[in-house]
Amino acid sequence: MLLLDLSVxxxxxxxxxxxxxxxxxxxxxxxxxxLRESDLELPELTEPEVVRYFTQLSRKNHGVDVxxxxxxxxxxxxxPRVNEDIAALxxxxxxxxxxxxxxxxxxxxxxxxxxxxxxxxAGLAKTSLQPAAGAHGELTxxxxxxxxxxxxxxxxxxxxxxxxxxxxxxNPASAQMAGFIAREIPSDPRGGVDVEALKxxxxxxxxxxxxxxxxxxxxxxxxxxxxxxxxxxxxxxLYYDGANANAILxxxxxxxxxxxxxxxxxxxxxxxxxxxxxxxxxxxxxxxxLVDFLPDPIVEHTDGKYHLARPKHSIGPVKAFYxxxxxMVKAYAYIRHLGAxxxxxxSENAVLNANYVMNQLKNDYHLxxxxxxxxxxxxxxxxxxxxxxxxxxxAKRLLDYGVHAPTIYFPLIVEEAIMVEPTETESKATxxxxxxxxxxxxxEAKTDPDKLKAAPTKTPVKRLDxxxxxxNPVLKYKRP
Amino acid sequence: xxYIPNTPExxxxxxxxxxxxxxxxLFVDIPENLKLKRHLDLPEPLxxxxxxxxxxxxxEKNLHLDRCVSFLGAGAYDHIVPAVISHLISRGExxxxxxxxxxxxxxxxxxxxxxxxxxxANLTKMEAANASMYDGATALAEAAxxxxxxxxxxxxxxxxxxxxxxLKILQVYLENxxxxxITIGYSLDTGxxxxxxxxxNLGPDLACVLVSQPSFFGSLDxxxxxxxxxxxxxxxxxxxxxxxxxxxxxxxxxYGADIVVGDxxxxxxxxxxxxxxxxxxAVADMKLVRKMPGRIVGxxxxxxxxxxxxxxxxxxxxxxxxxxxxxxICTNQALNALAATIYLALLGPQGIREVAYQCLQKTAxxxxxxxxxxxxxxxxxxxxxxxVLQADWxxxxxxxxxxxxxxxxxxxxxxxxxxxxDCVLIAVTEARTKAEMDQFVDLLRGWR
Numbered sequence: 025m026l027l028l029d030l031s032v033x034x035x036x037x038x039x040x041x042x043x044x045x046x047x048x049x050x051x052x053x054x055x056x057x058x059l060r061e062s063d064l065e066l067p068e069l070t071e072p073e074v075v076r077y078f079t080q081l082s083r084k085n086h087g088v089d090v091x092x093x094x095x096x097x098x099x100x101x102x103x104p105r106v107n108e109d110i111a112a113l114x115x116x117x118x119x120x121x122x123x124x125x126x127x128x129x130x131x132x133x134x135x136x137x138x139x140x141x142x143x144x145x146a147g148l149a150k151t152s153l154q155p156a157a158g159a160h161g162e163l164t165x166x167x168x169x170x171x172x173x174x175x176x177x178x179x180x181x182x183x184x185x186x187x188x189x190x191x192x193x194x195n196p197a198s199a200q201m202a203g204f205i206a207r208e209i210p211s212d213p214r215g216g217v218d219v220e221a222l223k224x225x226x227x228x229x230x231x232x233x234x235x236x237x238x239x240x241x242x243x244x245x246x247x248x249x250x251x252x253x254x255x256x257x258x259x260x261x262l263y264y265d266g267a268n269a270n271a272i273l274x275x276x277x278x279x280x281x282x283x284x285x286x287x288x289x290x291x292x293x294x295x296x297x298x299x300x301x302x303x304x305x306x307x308x309x310x311x312x313x314l315v316d317f318l319p320d321p322i323v324e325h326t327d328g329k330y331h332l333a334r335p336k337h338s339i340g341p342v343k344a345f346y347x348x349x350x351x352m353v354k355a356y357a358y359i360r361h362l363g364a365x366x367x368x369x370x371s372e373n374a375v376l377n378a379n380y381v382m383n384q385l386k387n388d389y390h391l392x393x394x395x396x397x398x399x400x401x402x403x404x405x406x407x408x409x410x411x412x413x414x415x416x417x418x419a420k421r422l423l424d425y426g427v428h429a430p431t432i433y434f435p436l437i438v439e440e441a442i443m444v445e446p447t448e449t450e451s452k453a454t455x456x457x458x459x460x461x462x463x464x465x466x467x468e469a470k471t472d473p474d475k476l477k478a479a480p481t482k483t484p485v486k487r488l489d490x491x492x493x494x495x496n497p498v499l500k501y502k503r504p
Numbered sequence: 505x506x507y508i509p510n511t512p513e514x515x516x517x518x519x520x521x522x523x524x525x526x527x528x529x530l531f532v533d534i535p536e537n538l539k540l541k542r543h544l545d546l547p548e549p550l551x552x553x554x555x556x557x558x559x560x561x562x563x564e565k566n567l568h569l570d571r572c573v574s575f576l577g578a579g580a581y582d583h584i585v586p587a588v589i590s591h592l593i594s595r596g597e598x599x600x601x602x603x604x605x606x607x608x609x610x611x612x613x614x615x616x617x618x619x620x621x622x623x624x625a626n627l628t629k630m631e632a633a634n635a636s637m638y639d640g641a642t643a644l645a646e647a648a649x650x651x652x653x654x655x656x657x658x659x660x661x662x663x664x665x666x667x668x669x670x671l672k673i674l675q676v677y678l679e680n681x682x683x684x685x686i687t688i689g690y691s692l693d694t695g696x697x698x699x700x701x702x703x704x705n706l707g708p709d710l711a712c713v714l715v716s717q718p719s720f721f722g723s724l725d726x727x728x729x730x731x732x733x734x735x736x737x738x739x740x741x742x743x744x745x746x747x748x749x750x751x752x753x754x755x756x757x758x759y760g761a762d763i764v765v766g767d768x769x770x771x772x773x774x775x776x777x778x779x780x781x782x783x784x785x786a787v788a789d790m791k792l793v794r795k796m797p798g799r800i801v802g803x804x805x806x807x808x809x810x811x812x813x814x815x816x817x818x819x820x821x822x823x824x825x826x827x828x829x830x831x832x833i834c835t836n837q838a839l840n841a842l843a844a845t846i847y848l849a850l851l852g853p854q855g856i857r858e859v860a861y862q863c864l865q866k867t868a869x870x871x872x873x874x875x876x877x878x879x880x881x882x883x884x885x886x887x888x889x890x891x892v893l894q895a896d897w898x899x900x901x902x903x904x905x906x907x908x909x910x911x912x913x914x915x916x917x918x919x920x921x922x923x924x925x926d927c928v929l930i931a932v933t934e935a936r937t938k939a940e941m942d943q944f945v946d947l948l949r950g951w952r
Contacts, residue, residue, distance in 0.1 A: 114569075274540060344778060
């Protein structure tokens with residue numbers, strides 16, 4: 025049943041205050057040719073019906089609050105509730121972005137301080153909080169790379185962004201959106217950037233490199249200094265995809281290892297809730313040399329006052345107003361609550377949890393890169409594939425154990441990939457239960473493969489037909 | 505540590521299972537010289553109780569809309585938000601989930617997105633809508649890119665009376681893909697755009713025309729004429745609309761729009777200093793759907809034939825198509841889209857018409873009052889919930905004075921057009937009252 029199925033003509037779920045001004049016939053205000061003629065097909069329901077409908081819907085959904093959610097590269101950690109209360113304070117939630125600066129000093133101070141915190145964590149100079157999500161941060165960072173080369177008169181020649189084959193799909197897509205050509209390079213046998221291939225790929229056409237470190241295999245690239253040197257010597261810049269920054273807080277800073285631009289996902293590393301797919305926030309931090317190119321506006325602090333300013337060679341705005349402010353409030357509160365030692369403990373425990381789980385599963389699933397991992401690791405379902413069971417089957421079977429499946433079929437360089445990120449907010453008992461589930465699934469793959477192919481069976485719906493959905497798309501409600 | 509369950513004893517056990525003796529051993533892959541040898545330089549941690557106090561103090565430094573009367577709009581609006589919405593979107597199952605990659609345990613989010621797509625499509629009278637965009641501005645920029653891809657053309661015309669900030673963002677998105685942006689100027693008499701001002705030979709090169717209804721100035725353009733013109737050149741009509749206005753104003757589908765975008769932050773989301781908001785994106789036919797950016801949810805069935813929902817048409821997206829994707833968008837604004845969906849479900853057709861009607865009537869009331877007080881309305885064209893007021897004043901200074909009386913004035917237009925240096929953009933929503941407007945006019949009249 026959908027909202028429009030439940031609709032009963034005449035019902036209303038919200039009443040506005042009565043109109044307190046004299047009403048003029050609409051036709052006297054707006055010529056008829058501008059007025060809506062078509063019907064307005066929206067549901068008619070009362071508040072209790074709406075509450076029950078959405079509450080019932082929510083019960084068909086897994087979240088971090090419900091159970092383990094080891095979705096690789098997504099950092100599904102616990103989302104502290106106090107931060108929700110804070111973001112909802114009217115002093116944060118009920119301010120207009122165009123109010124005079126004198127009336128929003130608290131908001132600007134928060135943004136300025138968050139800017140400083142993130143710059144400190146990145147080991148770089150200045151932050152733009154404007155990007156709305158990680159991919160948006162990537163686009164923004166790439167536009168800065170472009171503006172930098174343009175400023176140096178080299179934009180015409182520097183058209184290529186080098187991207188390892190292990191990269192997130194957003195990297196090449198962002199490069200394309202920024203008007204660059206994405207050039208893919210292979211990984212080496214240890215899972216890092218193939219340095220020889222990188223050397224062969226760079227040249228006067230190189231604008232920069234996008235790198236996730238630890239990469240999507242959960243491995244820290246030991247050659248990062250060498251990589252940075254190769255890119256910088258070629259005249260390019262290094263972009264750090266911060267999707268995996270939960271591994272490095274207070275341990276290593278991208279700026280110290282040669283990166284020029286970093287994005288953080290506040291909704292991953294800094295605990296703000298993912299909301300079913302947003303809102304996120306993808307601030308970027310840049311080196312001193314790039315501050316003048318940041319999006320418009322940034323927050324500055326002079327003479328005891330906070331104000332908005334346009335950087336000298338700004339690439340322009342990339343989003344309306346200042347970014348996803350409410351998300352910034354939550355990340356700021358998280359950082360203030362944990363402090364430096366707390367953030368370091370986050371990364372230490374995230375990495376410990378990942379290694380603990382990986383180590384226990386490596387005899388049951390193929391582990392293509394058998395070395396210490398950072399905050400996540402990638403298994404391969406290829407042994408099970410030989411038994412006729414796919415990674416998709418394994419993922420679906422996990423749902424029956426009350427666990428959200430890991431990220432699957434990514435990174436692309438691992439056959440039948442299963443990418444697990446436990447995060448630091450899970451207990452040893454939860455990890456042990458996950459290990460036990462994964463082991464029994466590996467066993468089931470041998471003894472009862474059909475059970476996996478039939479999975480899931482304990483979920484609100486059974487396995488859904490994705491092919492049918494794509495072949496004959498039904499994208500909105502149609503009255504029966 | 506309240507958010508980290510591992511005890512020192514458990515850490516020891518876990519390390520031992522790895523053959524390690526301390527946490528630092530986990531980081532052997534990081535070159536020693538790169539490791540941070542100190543703590544990050546951050547303020548001392550605050551316990552929750554202290555944190556709440558600190559954050560309240562910071563919040564108190566802001567003048568919020570419950571403590572003043574605001575006539576500011578210009579892209580963000582003080583609309584009424586029903587109380588129940590925040591309760592529903594705070595449910596952990598919605599709040600702490602991510603993009604619904606595992607459909608069988610994500611039916612709540614998937615079905616709610618399907619509802620969002622349905623209600624946006626119905627509101628705009630379009631064939632289909634996506635799961636959401638970051639905001640209206642980036643949705644508009646993506647629409648322009650999509651129009652170029654659909655038509656294989658590299659020039660885009662945009663109405664100069666679009667939100668100037670949206671135009672700047674559009675410029676950033678387009679120039680980096682070497683797409684030319686042409687702006688269609690507005691008349692200083694009417695505030696409306698004049699398509700006759702476009703060079704006639706440009707028409708056949710245009711991928712689309714981008715117009716907003718209402719315009720940044722609140723006024724209504726002749727979309728039929730603009731649409732007919734661009735279609736005669738086989739370009740697309742891209743409209744940006746205020747979703748609230750569609751309770752009264754003609755739906756984009758009725759104008760024959762090909763792509764419709766807008767900002768749905770005004771539907772049940774707190775204003776939050778401008779973000780997070782939520783953009784929507786809708787198209788006129790199924791052919792265009794396949795070029796649409798962003799997530800799309802489709803209906804299907806499970807093994808037992810039960811109806812369910814999945815992310816679909818993913819072959820357009822970055823995680824499959826990488827550099828050939830229609831967009832790089834991944835995380836969008838799902839929770840804000842959920843708030844908008846609940847808002848539309850609560851208000852229903854009567855409620856949305858009523859909100860639009862009250863915006864229209866209250867705006868008209870304030871205009872009448874101001875005119876009666878001797879003020880000049882800059883443009884005569886019909887308006888919806890915003891309008892341009894002219895007076896021989898420095899509006900920043902007037903706004904300072906208004907603040908002293910608890911009023912936030914309009915948006916001074918000198919910031920966007922020197923020709924309108926003596927003008928201010930005033931917004932009136934259903935949240936304003938007659939008494940507030942009367943006092944506002946009295947204050948202004950007193951300073952003449």
